[in-house]
Amino acid sequence: MSQASTQAVASGAPLSKDLVVKCVGLSKVFRDFWMRNRVKAVDDIDLDIYRGEVFGLLGPNGSGKSTTIKLILGLLHPTAGRIAVFGHHPHDVKNKQRIGYLPEESYLYPFLNARETLEYYARLFHQKRTIRRGRIDTLLEMVGLQHVARRPVGEYSKGMQRKIGLAQALINDPDLLILDEPTSGMDPIATADVKRVIKSLAERGKTILLCSHLLADVEDVTDRVAIMYGGKVRRHGQIDDLLEQHDRTMINAPAMDPETEEHLVALLESQGICDASISRPRQKLETLFLNIVSEAQSEGASTSGAQSGGQIARFLATGVDETGAASHGDQLIDELMASAAPSHADQPQSQPPPPEPIHDQTVIGSLTAGDHAPSPDESLQDDTTRRPDQPDQQDQADTDLIDSLIKKQDDGQDPNQG
């Protein structure tokens, strides 16, 4: 951390256009009744979270994740260090206009129903009646609770409460979304819905701070992570960099007959790669589960719980409010896109298209045309912050390698020769 930027954080001045959250030397010590230091929940951490990225804060229970979030939200005061959110102090009320927060538990008023709950939070954002009604309808549909919207949330299951919690966090179309254990208590369908929403929002240029100990969920959606333990950040970086095994290579290919497999193993052994093996990949249990439920839903099976979420709320997906006007941020993005980003048609044909989630095709596909074109935020991101096409490039490279190996062997050439 440079001296200049530390001073900027301390003075509350914006550090960088794309820097959304900056923590410098952040510490939090909880004291007992006699004001004696008892628990060091956060211990001298530095964090930078940039615009448009999904940042994961990981760690076991009691590692300081939630405390860090509460410090960022101004619910706690740091014992030492500085925090800037959008370049301002966390207590700055204007800042909160741009923040959405889902706490680790759904701290909702049990006597309000879902619609009243969202009405309450919308009013806190000074939203006009017509706008808030529209947003509430779309959010309820998005989280699949429109049919139980008039039931008191105190009667909801934990998963349903989490959904309303998520909806309230999105009521203001936030620029920074802070999600503390967003999928806890949710079934796999709801979890998949939440992950879909996170991905979609990230594609829209929203910044998301995700705090969880459900590593599989985090891995699916985050760009960068920081792993905390004992109040300290132990590792941080790009998720792909952290997870990549540099001493192994995986070949991804369509199913082969046993003869080809033996042939391939022999070929690798001939190259001195002795511990090579071939096995059938397993699909994720989550994918299997979602497919089964999807089939049941398509057969019209009924359920008394929450329905599967609908398409992402229009005001979140498009950045266009109910009056039809694009927000200032969107105008800015559009201008930047027009001047800096290459159009889809201008991209080289050899580049693989960005992957589309299988179960999101109908949902995301129904969003605006802006989602089919490269997102303005993607065009603004550098290579180190978001590389959604990287796995496909890797797959393509692996397939090309296998093809060339087999072709060369069939031709009796040494595969190592050029």
Place this chain on the structure above:
Amino acid sequence: MWLVVLIALVGLTEGVGWLLAAQGSGSVAGIIRSLGRLLVDGWLIYGLILWRHVPWVRRFGVLLLGTAAAGMLALLFRAMGWYEMVIATAGAYAMGLLFYAGLWLIRAILSPGVAVFAVARTLIDEAIRMKIALVPIIKMLILIAVLPFVIDTEDFLKYRITSFLTWSLIATSALLSLMTIFLAVATITKEQTQRQIFLTLTKPITRAEYLIGKWFGITLLNLLLLGVAGTGIYTFTKMLESQPARDTIDRLAVSNQVLVARQAVEPVPPDPDALMRMYETQLEQLRNENPERFGEPGDPLDQVKPADAAEVETQVVIRWYTIANETWESYRFNGLDQAKLYNQSVQLRFKPKLAGVTPDGFLLMGVRINGRIYRDPVTGNPLLKLAENNFHVLDIDPHDIDSAGGLTIDIFNPSREGRSQPSLNFNPKDGVEVLYRVGDFEANLARTLAVLWMKLMFLAMLGLAAGTYLSFPVATLVCLLVFFTAAGSSYLTESLQYYAAFPKDSLPLPHKIAWLIGKVGALSEEGKYYDILKMFIKMIGTGFMLIAPSFGEYNPTPLVSDGRLVPGQMLANAALWSGLFWTGGVGFLGWLIFRSRELARVTV
């Protein structure tokens, strides 16, 4: 489809009815119409069930159900011959209806997208749905509806109405005060322990706005409840008024002395210098008896200590209110021009006491009004036989008021059956006064409720301020302590005066401290440690009384029950002190604590 069927049913019923009526089949038309209307009612109820998820339909359905239930209950009571309960049911229904409609109106007023309104509206929902406020509200509504029927029906109507007004206003004030404290403390402490506040205060709302929103919600709820209570009190008062009185005087007393707003006038001597002369005589006498304290006889009048001068003044006033046997005393009441001009009713109200014992608790008294002897309206006797130590009221003809707008009333202490009657005296505070009508009961009741509202504003902010830092039980106890201190401030101050030895208020602070130190030393030498403890308790109590608001100064209930004007000055003072300064001060203190509070803090 539902609407089409409804229109068709109404059209068919009325159409066929008219056709049959036109043909002279009136009875058949009646039967057809009755059947048709039953069908229409049934179809309407079906519609209510069908569209019950629509908010306005649900509200309408609740109103309809409530009306039907109240109507059936009233019919049942009527059938059983309990006519009072029929009226009570109707009154309770009217209050319930007003409450429901008022609640809906407040929710509508608070619906715009303003953060303070959002917090206020949610608080009202919480108060009603979580039953924090509902129990006291129901108690209050039932109490007001039942009170008129538990008051002794054999009593004078005047006293029945006075009792009802007193008890219903006390019940309203007490229940709403307790509800306000519990609601204010609960709403803020629960939100912190259950952490809903995390979500609210991470939205664009300042902590000051949050506190104001909570306070505004409680204040609006109190306004509604006072409105409902006021409606109930007024309705049942009118119901009581319509009941038979004991006699004509009782009936007149209700309209002229209870359901009215009267201004009181205190007497002055007809001769403005009379009291001064009495003061001089009294001081001279005391100087002869105790020259060390009061000075030598013949010294200038102002050469006496202020405290001693005040004591002499008090003695003179008591003497003026004391009438020896076979003597007169004159009392002049000025400022009655308005009563004369508008021919308003005027009463002489007094509470006579005798310095000695009477065999039967009665005394004799003569009264002369502007030179005209007042005669007992029943017996025509010029000497009135009155119960001792009770308030009595004499109606005065407004034409007796002289052109200067005044009344001179002479009171005579006669002998009784040839034996001298002991000295007759009156309390200088309210022993003799003239009351005249200046307004209506309705406006007076409204002012009373407004004063109560100002007090509740303070209690709401007190509860919220306490809840920003303290836990629910501790904050509630603190608020109750302040509330009871404020409510009983006048009694507590008086009690503290006699509780332990203490330096006089007139002493400068250094002298007070020196006095206290000397007293403590003297008591400890005598081994009277309990007296020292009492002194410290008194010191703490006096300090607490200084900072606690004095609700006793704004107590309109005895005034309105007695048909006296609740002065605008009282309302203004209550608004200024309770509604503004005390509420603002406590709110500011609460905000100071709350603004720097770590809401997610964990104490380990």
